[in-house]
Amino acid sequence: MNSYSRRLRYFFTGQHFSDGVRTTVAILLPALLLAQWGHFDLGLTVSTGAVCVSVTDTPGPPAHRRNGMLAALALVQLTALLTSVAATSVWGLGLEIGVLSFLCTMLLVWGARAGAVGTAGLLNVVLLLAHPPALSQALPHAGLLLLGGLWYAGLALVAYQVRPYRPAQQALGECVHAIAQFLALKAKFYNPATALEEDYRQLVAQQVVVNEKQEAARDFLFRTRQIVNETTSTGRRLVLTFVETVDLYERITAAYYDYGNVREAFGRSGLLPDIAGLIRHIAAELDHLGVAIQTGRPYDGPGPDLGAEWGRLQARISALDAGSADGQTRVLKKILVNLRDIIRRVGNIRRYFDESLTADVPAPSRAAEHARFVAHQEIELQALSQNFTLSSSVFRHSVRMMLACLVAFVVAESLWHGQHNYWILMTVTIMLKPGFSLTRQRNQERIIGTLAGGALGGAILWALPWTEARFGVLVGFMVLAYSFQRTVYLATVIFLTAYLLIMFSFLGLSYIGVAEERITDTLIGCAIAFSAGYFLFPRWESEQLTDYMAAALRANLAYLRQLANRLAGRPLPPNEYRLLRKEVYVSGANLAAAFQRMLTEPKSKQHRPTETHEFVVLNHILSSNIAALTATLREAAPAVPPFAAEGRRALTSAVAALQKSLARMTPDAAAPATELGLGTAGNGASDDKTLLEQLAFLQKVSGDIGRVSEVLIEK
Structure with missing residues (x-):
């Protein structure tokens, strides 16, 4: 199955196509049935109710979708009655449109789904302007809209009850698909014919997509009580596979090297096309897995023999190493190790199709544990009053x-x-x-x-x-x-x-x-x-970029501190680490998305786009290298590699540079503590040159971020 056919299968088995079919059926069927009985106008009103409620039926946990549709039903009823009264006067209609357009839009303070409820109410008002019902017909008309909304909501909820795991499979499949595309983009870095700056631009843009898909899957899986408290293997396999995809994504992002030097050193060896080819084959295998998960069917592999291809690449690198100076191919060996781990994790995702995977694993309630990984939006009236200010977007x-x-x-x-x-x-x-x-x-x-x-x-x-x-x-x-x-x-x-x-x-x-x-x-x-x-x-986005940069710096500072704790021998609970990692991904994706939005604004409103792009790339490189070092230490646990004074100085300098950059961007905020608490552990000289080189590189990247941030805050 080639990439084109995979994209088609992703589309036709995805949640968006399912929503499209359901919305079409919900709109067409009432109008067609009532038209057969000579009441097409009544059927059109019922269909209008279905259209308005469908606006709120965005992907998410079943309970949130249900609540959103019920809220939309209530608002549609209210706006229908108000429009019938206001339609007696053009001035009344103008007043209603002004007030409702403001209030319905203000619902955004409670999140995107609440904003969709407001959109549904405003859409109903606009559609009613075509033929506003008379006062005597206000209640019957509102009743028909209610019937249409209930028809759509019932259809959506029945579809979920019939196939309760289908939305979760679709969300997980789309997440895997986005990660596969991210991995395929990494292959371009080994092609000397491409521009590294453009490669980074595409990679960072795909990082935004991956974050969106991960957040959607996390929100659905960790908020759906039937899944997080599942007593059978289906729900547990979904959750475990999602956790594995996040770990895989971390390993992929951690695979950073100085690609300019790699191209220069090995461009003529013929190895780089083979490395890129293996990466593309791994990405294709991952993409096949995503299709199978999304369709809910067994994986029909076997696909390419990735292990054999990796072995052939290892043999070629070993042959090159035999005829070269000591240490010249060390970076290629690091690439090999990383690719081997990625292949192993792709194999772990393939275990999703093994129904006996979690058969013997106890299933205690994990709702409280998973709830820490999703954002919570409470409906509080005071949030509305607090946003009645021009400082509120x-x-x-x-x-x-x-x-x-x-x-x-x-x-x-x-x-x-x-x-x-x-x-x-x-x-x-x-x-x-x-x-x-x-x-x-x-x-x-x-x-x-x-x-x-x-x-x-x-x-x-x-x-x-x-x-x-x-x-x-x-x-x-x-x-x-x-x-x-x-x-x-x-x-x-x-x-x-x-x-x-x-x-x-x-x-x-x-x-x-x-x-x-x-x-x-x-x-x-x-x-x-x-x-x-x-x-x-x-x-303008340029006015808000400083906030996104500061958030990314805070996340990377916390990420760097957990690395310092590991080097000092202090353990970090797995969930605490995953929360830090999630914050790094989310803040980095938010920054990249804001930068992309800025580029679409008038050039006169853009602030130093070249330096901003450099900051985005450096932020990505920094988090990738922290993840790489952390992964190495996790694999080496419980032993901690020697940590020489030179390494401690490099790490302390990196933290200080990030704190200085953060202080420039948030001068009114309290300065964070600089003490890392590394102590004197590992005071002797370290034989691990790779560790010292990586810490020195973190110091360099942090310094580069400081240099760029100093330019960016200049007015």
Whole structure:
């Protein structure tokens, strides 16, 4: 199975495609059934309720999904009744839109799912603007929306009850897939034809994806009581396999070398293409495992013989070592050791398919233990009042949304009288995001997707005069549109626009007129959203990068301290270490994501992008080398290698350099203690030159971070 077919299998067996199919069924079925009985308008209202509730059904623990859908149901009912009352006056509608757009957006203070609940309520208001129900029909209309929402929620919960482990398998499979792609990118570092700077840029970007997938899988696995308290082997195998993937990712990130020197020293030996080939083969094997986990089927290997390929590479390096100066191939041997460990861990992940793996392992409750690894978001009313200040990004975005929605409403009512002019307001609510970079990206994708979707829909209607064929294409486009809505927004807009044109053709409307109106409304809405994002209380990513850098420095400082503790002979509980490691990954990914967002903003708003990229890369190199040293010490436990005074000085200097950098970025914060408590253990000279070299390298990287941070804080 090649990479293209693997990607297709990942898509068609993934949670996003499953959500797309479920959403399509939930929307189409009520409208089709009631249309057969001559009540298409009632069916459309029921489908609207399903559409609104589907917005909150994002991947996550079943209890959170259920609570989100129930909250959306309540808000949809409330907004339906309010809109019926406000629709008696255009001034009343304007007041309602202004107030609700602000309050619904403020729900973001309680997290993304709460924000989705607000989006569902606001979406219902916008859709009701097409045909606001009269006061006498307010309660029946709200009842139909409730029926549609309950229909969708019931369908989603029944699907989970029928296959309770399916979402967890999909989340774990996607996590493995992201790590496989990260590993495949590491192969590029052994290709002298590629630019190392671009290789690092791609690697750091993929680090963001890996962190997102790990957080999603961790959130689902560790918050689902049925899994963490599982008494059979299925749930335990899911949890154990996820823990193994995190350890594998640590080993992959720990594989850092001076790739410039490696290319220069061994570029002509012919070994580097073989190393890169083995890495790609390991990544492909890992990708196959991810597909098998996600599909819920046994792994149909055997795949390449990675052990034999590793043995051949070892023989070639040994032959090169025999004819070279002592120590010249030491870095190649380190690469070999690391690849052998990665192959072993990939084999451990393959044990996921062994149902007897945990059959004899007791299953005590582990909910409290796993709960430490997931973030908790409490619904507290005081959080809302605390964010009523311009220093709050959520408050600024809420005010921005309110003003933009009011402008869109005035434009739609006063300046543009299209049949579906509520599309302008809908475009604004969807396009306007808290960060300008995402708003700009969504606007571009919306415009391009609308034009492409209009052309695609028109071509389908011209080429397929048969009703059955058009309906089949409509269903397919709906599934694709809802499958890509959280991953590839451009694809969502293309298929959404195309299926809307086909749907309106069934209603007897001219698709050319609908396409023209759709494009016009989209351009007006995007212009309003873009202007609001640029001019109304913007907060550029460059203004927030210092916070992300400081968080990354704190995480690496704590990571470095645990290394010092290990070198001093003090043990660290495994869970404490994993929490430190998780914080390093999360803070590094957040920093990389913020840097990527900054690059999409206007150049005049970017602050030293070259130095910022250097800081991001150095932060990644630092955490990778700390992880490499920690892994070496864990394998050497309980014995501790000799720790000479030279090594202690290097480690102390590295910590001091990071603390100095952190103090520059957070001058108002209290300075952390510099004492590492290394004592005088291992005072003699160390025979482990590798350890001293690695500690010296940590000192150098920390110093480089200090140099770059000093430049970055200059105004």
